[in-house]
Amino acid sequence: MSNKLTERKKDYSKWYNELVVQADLAENSAVRGCMVIKPYGYAIWEKMQAQLDKRFKETGHQNAYFPLFVPKSLFEAEEKNAEGFAKECAVVTHYRLKTDPNDKAKLVVDPEAKLEEELVVRPTSEAIIWNTYKGWVQSYRDLPILINQWANVVRWEMRTRLFLRTTEFLWQEGHTAHATRQEALIEAEKMNDVYAEFAEEFMAIPVVKGLKSESERFAGAEETYCIEALMQDGKALQAGTSHFLGQNFAKAFDVKYASKEGRLEHVWATSWGVSTRLMGALIMTHSDDKGLVLPPKLAPNQVVIVPIYKGEEQLKEISKKANELASELREAGISVKFDDRDTHKPGWKFAQYELQGVPLRIAIGPKDLEKGTVELARRDTLTKEFVNQTDVVEKVKGLMVEIQSILFQKALDFRSEHTTKVDSFEEFKKVLKTKGGFILAHWDGTAETETKIKEFTKATIRCIPLDAEKEEGICMFSGRPSSQRVLFAKAY
Amino acid sequence: MSNKLTERKKDYSKWYNELVVQADLAENSAVRGCMVIKPYGYAIWEKMQAQLDKRFKETGHQNAYFPLFVPKSLFEAEEKNAEGFAKECAVVTHYRLKTDPNDKAKLVVDPEAKLEEELVVRPTSEAIIWNTYKGWVQSYRDLPILINQWANVVRWEMRTRLFLRTTEFLWQEGHTAHATRQEALIEAEKMNDVYAEFAEEFMAIPVVKGLKSESERFAGAEETYCIEALMQDGKALQAGTSHFLGQNFAKAFDVKYASKEGRLEHVWATSWGVSTRLMGALIMTHSDDKGLVLPPKLAPNQVVIVPIYKGEEQLKEISKKANELASELREAGISVKFDDRDTHKPGWKFAQYELQGVPLRIAIGPKDLEKGTVELARRDTLTKEFVNQTDVVEKVKGLMVEIQSILFQKALDFRSEHTTKVDSFEEFKKVLKTKGGFILAHWDGTAETETKIKEFTKATIRCIPLDAEKEEGICMFSGRPSSQRVLFAKAY
Structure with missing residues (x-):
């Protein structure tokens, strides 16, 4: 935990990989290209999910869940989409293993359990969803359909990196159906705006909203909206995309509706998604050579309190004050962790929370008890100051807002300069x-x-x-x- | 939507299937045995998830995410577990499709993209998780590990039924590691208690807590705790299980820790899970021939308001009052839907919300405006009464508690009688x-x-x-x- 990270200017890519692992965000797994998202990394992802989910619901969307598998015949129905994903998809061909006749401790694929039709593990769900929508849409009264799904998807990437490009990743995928071209276009742009607002307000990442050129579009889309962010190493990262799919999927799956005038028309579609890749964007926008820097709005612990003590008696007194402060902070809506573990020294804890990007650290020692103060350290500036205990809540509340805004401004300045x-x-x-x-x-x-x-x-x-x-x-x-x-x- | 359901006494199984589809909870998909969970069904599942997740966190657990795939060699490591699931698992053998040389519009598995080692789509995650824990545990300081995962799993069931038994289902799986046998046993029983409390307090389903006999245990467990519920047709439904896994997985994956005394010991394990099967339990405990009956604590809409009107002018006046009432109810923490769609008649709406189990329905017509009343209808008893508008909030708040408790009592009485x-x-x-x-x-x-x-x-x-x-x-x-x-x- 106290290993130093490689400096960014020395090897940015190495710094990133080390940070992800040492800050306990994620690690590689035994499955090629698949990651384990560790509790601390997952807690940040959960905060992102909660905010995005709220915004999707506020804009009229509902969550649903569609199958993990796409039968090959459905997968190939929309030609461009199929072509785009066929090269990198995991294919289920059998539904049983049996004991290896040559080695009782081993299992082998049972050739008698071969599927009649292969199943593709979804790389994206347009095909299975539009095949379902076919049964849901008869008339204009059934439109629009505004659905989102939180799910895992699999794309057989050859070169993978934690969060940025993994074989399996977590995402949300919105899939909407509309009566008119215009309505679908508005939806696609609206959801791209939702992503932009989320990125800027919560992740403190400035983004450029734009349209993809034809060759960079999603396979099967007529127009792809996107948000693009700039990382500290001067490389861009696509942080979210929202696609206007025209009538391509409606035609491939024969989804038609009877209009008010009684005409049968193909439905218009959008799809839009962001993924655990956002974790990579978050890390590479704000962090420094000491580790992760988290914007307060996405920090699982906004404040950590570390007691500095010798012996049980001191710990008891300090804990009393620390718990009081923690309660007051929590009442003010701040998330606080009081780390009174006796298995680790304060210095180790300081380094750990720096590495993990906790926005504020409060240290309380015996002298603070005497003087009625605490030591308050900021992760973003790495500065420290003494604060009266009676002022802590107001101070922290102010800093939560200030740090969030400073991080955004800093990233914006960096982008302007670059x-x-x-x-x-x-x-x-x-x-x-x-x-x-x-x-x-x-x-x-x-x-x-x-x-x-x-x-x-x-x-x-x-x-x-x-x-x-x-x-x-x-x-x-x-x-x-x-x-x-x-x-x-x-x-x- | 207004199709009548088959009566329960006539054909319970048919009634169940019709209810699930007609109440818009779920439907079968194009993938054998896999379901589509529709927005209304998913909204109920989300309410269950939120409550369970809160309880897991309150008992010290954190969420994380592990890979969907289990390499065959890991899958077979714990012998009993492998044996238990090998017969019904989906196997990924290839990572690419290519254009069919005989038909350019078709795709076929690319034989050159065969995996060196097959991947099993997780039927449960003990193997992949214990292989990961191996890297996380060195000393007693690293224990306990208290982790939960929300995920999809796949078991190739031959006979499937919506929610009750599907090839893919959604669940949570807790996987914990402990220093001692005793601690793991306590954890396993504690989580079974969490399930029981959730089932009784939120789902209003009385459950019997118990231990499975050896032949009914989870494959790889030394002891399986469970909660068992009784359905209206006199059949039991296993609603949740919590397993004491002994040192089986620690031994299979060589997970050892150095104790305080410096001895190397194998770690003790538990795992525990509930799934979308709970939706089946919910439906079959409370519902009737008119459709779903939802306990207020899990109803996505606790109250629906339906306006009864002729012409725009009346609708405007009624909407004003309805929106006022809706705001007051929402301030009191009640979830309310005001259904002012002009595409459907009140009678159709009444039938739909009965079918979907909304606990309370409020109807407001022109006479109600004159008299200062509303018509309040209970889903559980199918009774109606007039209530003064000024009393609505208090009345509804009281009924939310009352209905929740009556549903539980009714189910408890049924169980006692049976x-x-x-x-x-x-x-x-x-x-x-x-x-x-x-x-x-x-x-x-x-x-x-x-x-x-x-x-x-x-x-x-x-x-x-x-x-x-x-x-x-x-x-x-x-x-x-x-x-x-x-x-x-x-x-x-």
């Missing part, structure tokens, strides 16, 4: 090499140019920003005309 | 045939007798009740001595 407008491909390559970050440049709108830029630089179009000003210009690569700058970056 | 002590096998068979229910009888403690009774009657030992008085007697089947009556029943 967003560069360039007008030539030379400049583009230079910026990519020297400082990285977001690059705003003109692009001619063709997949051909996009592919070439990617081949030469590994940078991709993260999005076509929604709030960007129109600006006539010429494509930095092809010299052809362009009416808006788009956002480039190397990305996770 | 619990019979018998002293001979003849009597046993007669009671089983004529009234069913729980039967308390002496048993000689042997698996042989248990099996024969099952063969002759299909009844099984549901549990050896924990709170039963010691009573000397003779086994009703073998005539051998017995010191306690055990609980028999036919079961789901």
Whole structure:
């Protein structure tokens, strides 16, 4: 626990991996590419879930649950979606193991228990859900359908990293059905806005809202909205996507409704999701060489109290005061952990809570009891001060708000400093090499140019920003005309 | 929605299936044995989850998440557990599909993407979790580990029924590790108590706490605690189990800790779970021929308000009053739905909310506005009365408590009436045939007798009740001595 992390500037990727493991967030498992999300990491994810779930319900969505498996014949029904996910899906072919005839202690697949039709472990649920919606929709009265699902999905990724890219991950996937194109488009953009608001208000991560270029769209989507965040190493991370699926799935699964006028029409669809990948974004936006830095709104423990004592008698007195303070803080809505374990020294605890990103640490020793003070340490600034015990609650309440806002501002400043407008491909390559970050440049709108830029630089179009000003210009690569700058970056 | 249900006395099983579908709780999917949990059913499950999760946390447990897949070599490590689940598990053998060379629109399993080691979709997670705990435990300081996981699991059941037995189901599984046998035993019993308290206080289902006989134990357990409930058709339903696993998994996965005295010891384990099967128990305990009856504490909508009106003007006035009432009720902590849809008639709405088990229905028409009243209808008794608008909040608050308690009492009375002590096998068979229910009888403690009774009657030992008085007697089947009556029943 007291191992020092590799410094970020030395090896950012190593720092990240070490932090995730040492802060007890997650670890690799015995299953290739699958992670174990440890209790502390899961507690942060639960806080994210609760906030997102609240927002989904406030915008009229209900939760439901659909099967883990997609029969192959359904999986292949929507051509582009199938093509996009077939290359990386886990396939169930048998439903039984039997004792190995050559070794009684071993099990082997029972060839007699072969499935007639293979089952794909869902990489995403459009197929199984739209096959279900077919039975739910007859008339315009049955629309819209506004459903979300919290679930695990599996994509057979070849290169995996904890939280950022894992074979199995947890996510939520919204799947909605609408009577009109316009309504579905509004829904897709609305849910992207919900993600943006959540990212900025709770995760303290500034995001750019935009549309994906055609080649970066979700397989089967006609338009993909996204939020893009910038990590400390100058690489972008796609933090959430919301897809306008047009009538592709309705046509593939023959989902039609009778309109008010009595015409049979195909239904319009959206889907939208965020995943445990957000944990990676959270870590890489705020943390430092000492470990995780958590925005107060997502910290499982906002305050930790550590007693400094010698002997039982001192501990007893300090505990009394600590428990009083903890109660007062809890009444004020602050989550507090009082760590009075005698198996670990205060210094070890300080290091641990720094590593785990607890926003505020309160230490109470015998001198504090005499003076009526506590020592208050901030995780974000690593500064300490003495505070009168009578002022602690107000002070902490204020700091919760202040730290949340400072973290956001800091990330926003970083992003501003690392967003560069360039007008030539030379400049583009230079910026990519020297400082990285977001690059705003003109692009001619063709997949051909996009592919070439990617081949030469590994940078991709993260999005076509929604709030960007129109600006006539010429494509930095092809010299052809362009009416808006788009956002480039190397990305996770 | 207005289809009448088959009467329970006519065909209980058909009534159940119709109710689940018509009340919009769940439906069968395109995947053999897997269900779709619809939003209304899922909302009830979410209420159960929230209560259980709160109790788990209050008893010191934390949530975490472990992989969906179990590599075959880990799966087979604990022999009995493997044997118990090998016969009914889904096996992933490949990680890619490719275009069918004979039909470009189809996909086939890519034989080049065969896994070196097959992956079992978890039927339960002891194996993958104990393999992980191995890395977490070195000394007594690392114990206990108190972890719960909310997850989906897959067991390839041959005969499935919505909620009661499905190939995939949702559940929680607690997995704890302890330094001593005694501590693990206490944990296993404590969590069974948590289940019992939840079932009785929230689901209004009386349960018998007991131990399973050896042949009914979980595969790999040394002792299985359980709660058993009695359904309206006289059949028992196992509502939750909590297992003392001894050192079986610690030995299979080599999980040892250094004790305070410095000795290396194997760790002691428990696991415990309840699943979406509880939905089946809920339905079959309280519901009637009109549909679902929900205890107020688990009802997503505790009150529904239906306006009775002719024309826009009336609706406007009634809505004003209805919204006022709804706000007052919500302030009092009651969940309220105001259904002002103009696409459906009041009679249709009444029938729908009866079918969906909403505890209280308030109707407001023009005469109510004049008189300052509302019509209040109870789902449990199907009775109606007029209540002054000024009294509604107090009345509803009182009824929430009253209905919850009446439902429990009714179920308890039913169970008392359907619990019979018998002293001979003849009597046993007669009671089983004529009234069913729980039967308390002496048993000689042997698996042989248990099996024969099952063969002759299909009844099984549901549990050896924990709170039963010691009573000397003779086994009703073998005539051998017995010191306690055990609980028999036919079961789901």
